[in-house]
Amino acid sequence: MSGPERSGRGAVVDASETAERYPRRWTALLFIAVAQLMVVVDTTVVNIAIPSTQADLGMADGDRQWIIAAYTLAFGGLLLLGGRVTDVLGRKRALLIGLAGFAAASALGGAATGSAMLITARALQGAFGALLSPAALAMVTVMFTEPKERGKAFGIYNAVAGSGLAAGLILGGVLTQFLNWRWAFYISIPFAVVAAAGAVAVVREPVRSRRAGPLDLPGAALVGTGLVLTVLAFAAADSDGWANGHTLRLAGAAVVLLAAFTVVERRGRAPLLPPRLVGDRNRAGVYLALGLSVMTMFGLFLFMTYYLQTVKGYSPVVAGLGFLPMVAGMVVGSTQLGGRLLAHVPPRVLISGGFLIAAAGMWLLTGLQVGSAYPSVLLPAGVLIGLGLGAAFVPAMSVATLGVEPRDTGVASAMVNAVQEVGGSIGTVLLNSIAAGATATYLGTRRTGGADPSEALRLEAMVHGFAVATWWAIGILVLAALLAVIMITARPGDPGRDGPASGKA
Structure with a gap:
């Protein structure tokens, strides 16, 4: 262990005290990561099952979007409240309530007999996820304060969360193809049971210096x-x-x-959101950079899903497996780059460098063609994107949450999730709109007379639209890297410190 470190408003806390307070913190991290994995998996596992769900329940085309929107709107809209509720109730209690509620909502969704019941279940999943996610991240924030341990813990946490996106695609494909769409909901229940049992057994409620106050x-x-x-x-x-x-x-x-x-x-x-949190220059910079970077990531997941299934004709299971190189890159980037280097390299270097590595991977995707072979383009692109984002997200999460007063850890953690959720929602819509517009323009300039476009031309236009939107994603990611360089001034091993060194936005 290293010597004393700074926490909160400049108070010195010996890292050994953290080990004494939370002796089973690494085991606790495992169960906390399982809880977060459940939430992340749910964001994609249901998406793959939507066509089967719509057909089975007889949903209209205009209603199917609400299977996704009900969850994301409830989750993103309630995150800050969930973070403050976490500070008021206590982190462990909020974690357990969130797990129980999410499991119950998942059971309701799996048993849905109509669109109204299903959409209500999705909204409830989002609401309890908005309580669960900030509670989980807040627990990690207070249990790991020594720089090297903190880097490793956030690396593991981020790797699990990142892999959950692709794991959801794979699980969704397997469950839908070999069982039925209802299991895309039921699969959350065993995750919740394992995480809750582990939390009861080994997670200790961190000491809070002051009550967070009324809601x-x-x-x-x-x-x-x-x-x-x-x-x-x-x-x-x-x-x-x-x-x-x-x-x-x-x-x-x-x-x-x-x-x-x-x-x-x-x-x-x-x-609900104390100005002292967003007034810190480092945290403000991280919030902006994270929101922009996740805009590109969610849009990219959408494009790759459509490319693999619609253009290449892969089955849902094979399409899900196509994301594994990106997941592997994210795990390596989180644990071997971001996690290991956090205590030695300035956070802005790791964050901006990671974003630029991911932008290089996206640049490879701009050359994608209908006949492109997976190993020649998507494989190296996925590895670079995952490696870069994984390396960047670990220091970003650390800067956003370290140095926060104990009474504010829940809402500070909620802000990390909120900027990602809102950024992901906006990015998906924005980049999809750009891709659709570019596709329509491409078709309009190449159609002959009033004849319908051929299948080959339609696929060619779709890939062109993906490429145009990817150029926009690259620009957004470069902007995020630039903001990180300009705004984040934290030093190696001590990111997110409040006080004169961090500066104010």
């Missing part, structure tokens, strides 16, 4: 509604365009509500 319900209503309207505005722009009156009304209402939230938080006695 800021007006702030929760403003930010939750504002974030939901933001995502809906981007979704409306995808179908109707930004000049459409409905789109403009949604966007305007979102801006008003989020501005009102800012005013309420500055004046409130117990704000």
Whole structure:
């Protein structure tokens, strides 16, 4: 163990005290990671099963999008409230409530007899996930404070979370192909049981210096509604365009509500999002960089899924397996690069360098053709993207959560999840809109007369649209790297410190 380190508002805490308080912290990390894995797997495992679900329940085409939207909107809109509830109730209690609620909602979804029941279950999954995720990350934040241990812990946590995205695609394909779509929901229950049993046995409630205070319900209503309207505005722009009156009304209402939230938080006695958190230069930089980077990642997952299944004709199972190189890269990047180098290399170097490595992988995808062989393009691209993002996310999460007062660890952890969820939702809609527009333009310039395009031309246009959107993703990722260089000033081994060294935004 190293010597004393700084925590909170400059208070010195010997790293050995952490080991004494949480002697079984590595075992606890295993079960906490299982809990987070369940949430991440659920974001993709259900997606693969949507066609079968729609057919079995007789859902209209206009309703199927809500299988995804109900979850993401509830999850993203309630994350900050979930983080503050975590601070009020206690992290272990919030973790267990979140696990129990998520499991019950999953059982409800698996037993759904109609679209209304299914969509309600998805919204409940999102709501309990919004409590579970910040509680899990907050536990990791307070149990691991020594720089080397912290880097390793966040590396493991991030590797598990990253692998869950692809694991969900694989599981979704296997369960749908060999059982039925209902198991895409039921699969969450054993995850929850294992995680809850382990949490009861080995997770200790971290010591809290002060009670977090009452819940800021007006702030929760403003930010939750504002974030939901933001995502809906981007979704409306995808179908109707930004000049459409409905789109403009949604966007305007979102801006008003989020501005009102800012005013309420500055004046409130117990704000949902304390200004001291986002006022720190390092944390503000990480929030911006993380949100932008996840925009590109979620859009990329969507493009690769469609490319593998629609263009190449792979089965759901084989398409899921196609993501394994990216998962392997993310595991290596998280544990061997980000985790090991966190105590020795400035976080902004790791974060910006990781984003640029991922951008290089995306650059390979801009040359994708209908006939491209998987080993020549998708394999190396996936490895580079996973390696870069894995190396960047570990120091980003550490900077975003270290140096936070114990009473704020839940909401600080929620902010990490919130910027990723909102960024992912916006990125999916934005990049999909760009790809669809480029595809339509390509078809329009190459169609002969009024004849329908051939299948070959349609696939060629689709791949062209993916390539155009990927160039935009590269630009967004380079911007995230630039923001990390400019805004993050934390030093190796001591990221996220409050005080004069960190500066203010």
